[in-house]
Amino acid sequence: MVEAGLLYAKDSTKVWDQPRCQIITNINNQHLEWVRPKTLKAICREKVGYLSKKTTIYVGKQEPKTMQIIKEILKKNPSRQVYYGSGWNIKKFGNKRIYKDNGGKIILKSKKILSDGLWNNVGLAIRVARDLKISKKTILKALPKLQFEGRLQYIKGKLTKLLYSKEKLLIDGCHSEASAKNLASYLKNIDKDIYGIWGIQKHKHPELFIKQFEGIFKKIIAVKIPEETNSCKPQQLKQIANRSGIKCDMAPSIKSAIKQLSNKKPKVIASFGSLYLIGKILSLN
Numbered sequence: 001m002v003e004a005g006l007l008y009a010k011d012s013t014k015v016w017d018q019p020r021c022q023i024i025t026n027i028n029n030q031h032l033e034w035v036r037p038k039t040l041k042a043i044c045r046e047k048v049g050y051l052s053k054k055t056t057i058y059v060g061k062q063e064p065k066t067m068q069i070i071k072e073i074l075k076k077n078p079s080r081q082v083y084y085g086s087g088w089n090i091k092k093f094g095n096k097r098i099y100k101d102n103g104g105k106i107i108l109k110s111k112k113i114l115s116d117g118l119w120n121n122v123g124l125a126i127r128v129a130r131d132l133k134i135s136k137k138t139i140l141k142a143l144p145k146l147q148f149e150g151r152l153q154y155i156k157g158k159l160t161k162l163l164y165s166k167e168k169l170l171i172d173g174c175h176s177e178a179s180a181k182n183l184a185s186y187l188k189n190i191d192k193d194i195y196g197i198w199g200i201q202k203h204k205h206p207e208l209f210i211k212q213f214e215g216i217f218k219k220i221i222a223v224k225i226p227e228e229t230n231s232c233k234p235q236q237l238k239q240i241a242n243r244s245g246i247k248c249d250m251a252p253s254i255k256s257a258i259k260q261l262s263n264k265k266p267k268v269i270a271s272f273g274s275l276y277l278i279g280k281i282l283s284l285n
Contacts, residue, residue, distance in 0.1 A: 113147075
């Protein structure tokens with residue numbers, strides 16, 4: 001079973017001629033710096049144009065334009081079966097999510113999966129599992145154990161000792177417009193004040209990225225990603241945020257940014273913008 005990632009033509013997992021199945025999650029305009037031309041079509045071609053021709057292909061939920069491009073590319077792939085994000089769905093009822101396919105319904109519960117984007121990944125995984133005859137009982141047993149480290153994750157550890165009891169530290173390695181929208185959608189439902197710690201790489205379109213958070217943060221602190229030469233300078237990020245109407249200060253380090261935001265008032269401090277930044281935070285924690 002292979003989840004085909006970016007630049008799959010030369011990917012380390014492209015070593016089997018006939019994998020049991022190949023899985024494509026959501027494709028969007030991230031990682032454009034790796035393709036020529038820098039277009040969504042080029043990203044799609046890299047993701048699905050080199051898949052095995054003797055497998056079952058599962059394509060996750062996509063924007064209509066993206067799905068159209070994928071279908072056009074896969075017309076030339078004679079694999080035995082291709083599923084285009086169909087045959088299953090997840091609907092939200094209050095705090096519950098219900099997965100449904102031809103085999104029936106599954107009520108989904110998890111304290112660790114917080115966003116619609118991640119739930120779509122779970123739904124895709126369940127669809128594959130059901131086709132492989134994995135029982136509903138096993139799926140339900142697995143759900144509470146699922147965790148996407150560094151993706152919409154509340155953490156506890158050394159760094160949270162810098163906080164007061166009513167403060168929470170949330171991390172998300174989102175670094176594209178699509179993943180920023182996903183985080184913003186989650187944050188809009190939080191009934192506490194929200195503050196941010198932002199670091200991002202230069203080629204990740206910081207202007208477009210931060211616009212997705214207008215009206216969400218009370219204030220954000222811009223930081224340089226430690227040991228990353230391609231990281232945007234905090235001064236630059238402050239100017240970009242201010243142009244989008246987001247109040248922004250700067251800090252020389254992750255720890256100092258946390259200390260700058262912490263006080264006795266209840267709040268969520270969300271650190272976001274780069275998986276490299278989140279990796280540093282997890283290491284410090």
